[in-house]
Amino acid sequence: NAGVTQTPKFQVLKTGQSMTLQCAQDMNHEYMSWYRQDPGMGLRLIHYSVGAGITDQGEVPNGYNVSRSTTEDFPLRLLSAAPSQTSVYFCASSYSIGGGTEAFFGQGTRLTVV
Amino acid sequence: QQPVQSPQAVILREGEDAVINCSSSKALYSVHWYRQKHGEAPIFLMILLKGGEQKGHDKISASFNEKKQQSSLYLTASQLSYSGTYFCGTVPMDSNYQLIWGAGTKLIIKP
Numbered sequence: 001n002a003g004v005t006q007t008p009k010f011q012v013l014k015t016g017q018s019m020t021l022q023c024a025q026d027m028n029h030e031y032m033s034w035y036r037q038d039p040g041m042g043l044r045l046i047h048y049s050v051g052a053g054i055t056d057q058g059e060v061p062n063g064y065n066v067s068r069s070t071t072e073d074f075p076l077r078l079l080s081a082a083p084s085q086t087s088v089y090f091c092a093s094s095y096s097i098g099g100g101t102e103a104f105f106g107q108g109t110r111l112t113v114v
Numbered sequence: 115q116q117p118v119q120s121p122q123a124v125i126l127r128e129g130e131d132a133v134i135n136c137s138s139s140k141a142l143y144s145v146h147w148y149r150q151k152h153g154e155a156p157i158f159l160m161i162l163l164k165g166g167e168q169k170g171h172d173k174i175s176a177s178f179n180e181k182k183q184q185s186s187l188y189l190t191a192s193q194l195s196y197s198g199t200y201f202c203g204t205v206p207m208d209s210n211y212q213l214i215w216g217a218g219t220k221l222i223i224k225p
Contacts, residue, residue: 035215040217040218042201042215043201043203043215044215045213045214058212059214100144102146102158103146103148103156103213105157
């Protein structure tokens with residue numbers, strides 16, 4: 001099993017550019033989520049999905065879009081990159097919604113916006 | 115709403131014990147513990163569901179006091195491999211079952 005695969009691992013964007021961070025899991029998990037991690041702040045939830053076709057906002061959704069057309073894939077789109085979006089982004093999946101099951105994380109995408 | 119972890123950082127000698135605490139102001143459904151090494155993804159350690167149960171494997175265990183909304187992670191006879199940042203993730207009863215993460219506790223183990 002590959003688990004959760006994120007691409008790319010590193011990315012540098014110019015302010016105003018758009019891009020898509022890819023996330024795929026092969027564990028048939030219904031629940032997927034995107035987090036950003038900034039120094040000293042832990043993980044903050046951007047968007048999440050409880051199944052194909054269903055997405056919702058987390059704590060810090062502004063500037064990001066998501067879609068879930070299949071169980072396996074959950075891409076995160078940055079619409080117009082800003083320096084404040086410089087961060088490490090993690091995609092995670094779990095068998096069911098957050099409360100009682102383990103979350104599996106991708107290896108992260110380190111994004112720098114200049 | 116973010117749980118409070120303490121201490122923020124701790125430095126130990128190999129073989130010493132450590133306790134990391136996680137405290138929430140909200141009634142909790144569960145507490146998760148993860149460890150993250152520098153430049154890597156967080157790795158799951160354990161989940162504690164409400165009920166005050168204690169869990170553990172090898173020399174790492176945890177407890178959950180649901181009356182106080184507190185959880186503690188115990189690392190016994192620490193090994194160099196235990197170094198990293200430990201995060202607790204709490205699931206409040208009123209959160210739509212979303213994980214809310216603490217800021218982390220950095221653990222450094224010296225030989």
